[in-house]
Amino acid sequence: MISIQNSRFTLVILLVFTFQIFVNAADSTNLRDCLNGDYNPNQDYFPEKITVEHAKYFTINYSKNYKLLTNTFTNETFALYQCGTPKPPAAALPAGAKLFSVPVKTVAVLDTSSNTYLELLGLRSNITYEAEDTISSVSSPCIQSLGTSSINTLSKNFTQKTQELQKVDLAIGAYLADNMTNNSVSTSAPIDPGTLNRIEWLEFYAVFFNLEKTAKTLTDQLLDNYSCLKELAKNKTSSSKPLIAWVSYDKPSQYNNNTPSWIIVDAVYKKQLTEDAGANYFNSSILKFNTSADFLKNVADVDILIDESFIAPTYDDVLKNYGISKDNSPYKFVKNKKIYREDGLVNPNDGRDWLESAVVMQDAVLEDLINVVNPDLPVSGYKRIWLRNVATNELPTVSKAANCTDPKATLTSRADNCATIKSAGNPPAKSSSVVLTCNFDLFTSITVALFASMFGIMIL
Numbered sequence: 001m002i003s004i005q006n007s008r009f010t011l012v013i014l015l016v017f018t019f020q021i022f023v024n025a026a027d028s029t030n031l032r033d034c035l036n037g038d039y040n041p042n043q044d045y046f047p048e049k050i051t052v053e054h055a056k057y058f059t060i061n062y063s064k065n066y067k068l069l070t071n072t073f074t075n076e077t078f079a080l081y082q083c084g085t086p087k088p089p090a091a092a093l094p095a096g097a098k099l100f101s102v103p104v105k106t107v108a109v110l111d112t113s114s115n116t117y118l119e120l121l122g123l124r125s126n127i128t129y130e131a132e133d134t135i136s137s138v139s140s141p142c143i144q145s146l147g148t149s150s151i152n153t154l155s156k157n158f159t160q161k162t163q164e165l166q167k168v169d170l171a172i173g174a175y176l177a178d179n180m181t182n183n184s185v186s187t188s189a190p191i192d193p194g195t196l197n198r199i200e201w202l203e204f205y206a207v208f209f210n211l212e213k214t215a216k217t218l219t220d221q222l223l224d225n226y227s228c229l230k231e232l233a234k235n236k237t238s239s240s241k242p243l244i245a246w247v248s249y250d251k252p253s254q255y256n257n258n259t260p261s262w263i264i265v266d267a268v269y270k271k272q273l274t275e276d277a278g279a280n281y282f283n284s285s286i287l288k289f290n291t292s293a294d295f296l297k298n299v300a301d302v303d304i305l306i307d308e309s310f311i312a313p314t315y316d317d318v319l320k321n322y323g324i325s326k327d328n329s330p331y332k333f334v335k336n337k338k339i340y341r342e343d344g345l346v347n348p349n350d351g352r353d354w355l356e357s358a359v360v361m362q363d364a365v366l367e368d369l370i371n372v373v374n375p376d377l378p379v380s381g382y383k384r385i386w387l388r389n390v391a392t393n394e395l396p397t398v399s400k401a402a403n404c405t406d407p408k409a410t411l412t413s414r415a416d417n418c419a420t421i422k423s424a425g426n427p428p429a430k431s432s433s434v435v436l437t438c439n440f441d442l443f444t445s446i447t448v449a450l451f452a453s454m455f456g457i458m459i460l
Contacts, residue, residue: 030045034082082101173186189201
């Protein structure tokens with residue numbers, strides 16, 4: 001009898017301890033749905049928070065049951081309150097702030113880069129509408145595939161389009177929010193200056209779904225992989241670094257008074273990528289030229305040319321645009337066949353994935369550029385994703401709906417795992433987080449067994 005009583009006492013203590021763990025876990029997790037129960041004004045409904053460390057164009061501030069998300073580039077603020085709790089008082093919000101009940105469930109996507117951010121967060125199934133120009137340009141095979149079933153295309157008709165947008169919780173895209181639509185949100189990831197900045201915009205998207213923890217984990221993984229690849233390139237960099245120029249040809253059109261121009265493209269993230277890949281970044285005090293001759297004088301010492309002209313599918317097209325002769329050319333990037341374009345991955349309509357998944361997958365972009373600088377890196381036989389060498393007649397890879405094997409699967413970065421590369425092909429040791437997950441599952445099983453044992457003793 002004593003042993004049974006002692007067993008009961010021990011089990012009760014264990015069960016109380018277990019229950020407390022589950023309560024604490026619930027209190028430390030953002031809700032994935034509306035609040036089911038009484039509202040407590042003293043409770044923090046967003047225990048999982050993010051702190052912006054790299055991005056320049058968004059901020060977030062938390063209160064007990066709402067959070068203020070601001071796109072500082074467009075000067076727009078979005079007030080996100082936990083569903084099932086009171087709306088924040090108007091006096092607490094900036095003028096013009098748009099109100100959202102979170103987590104949102106349905107989304108309309110208004111630019112291609114937003115697709116990848118959502119896909120990486122496991123939110124592809126939440127997309128119910130795509131803008132017409134977005135769905136025609138999207139490179140994601142699974143978005144293409146769903147575009148014939150669960151994802152609808154927004155109407156061209158303004159009135160009908162407005163009605164369609166009113167059916168979703170969130171309409172998000174990379175430009176100014178539509179003030180006519182209360183659920184419209186602007187994003188500025190493609191113009192946030194640095195490489196790491198672009199990655200961190202994962203957290204901007206995540207806050208609408210209360211997925212701060214998921215976004216933080218994913219952001220850290222991409223940042224760590226980028227840092228590892230940067231270190232890998234640094235350790236293999238030769239004393240004579242190649243000089244890389246990012247350039248573009250603007251052909252005559254009605255938009256430039258039918259006047260052509262030749263441009264040196266200058267962007268912070270391109271400078272960072274170039275230098276992190278182990279090369280020197282070509283910069284010029286003059287960025288725009290009225291003649292190809294003046295342009296070519298300026299890039300005479302360049303080793304590698306990255307052409308960003310929108311239309312120049314072949315090597316001959318590129319040379320023609322810049323007024324370069326293929327025969328006996330004095331330019332190193334011609335003699336050494338080092339001319340690249342960013343159209344290595346496109347959709348059937350020539351929609352560029354460079355403007356889509358490359359925006360956030362900066363670790364994979366760095367990997368591409370590392371290979372341009374050093375063909376033996378990051379691994380032997382590496383196949384670039386976006387940077388296509390037109391001088392060696394490399395062809396674009398066409399991403400089609402048929403390439404989607406599982407529309408429900410969460411997208412992962414296209415980059416290789418740098419830790420695996422550095423360990424010479426041996427998989428890295430399992431992290432403590434994996435061990436903890438396994439232990440927690442084991443602990444849950446033990447708890448269930450204890451409940452069963454306790455009930456068995458009580459029945460006796």
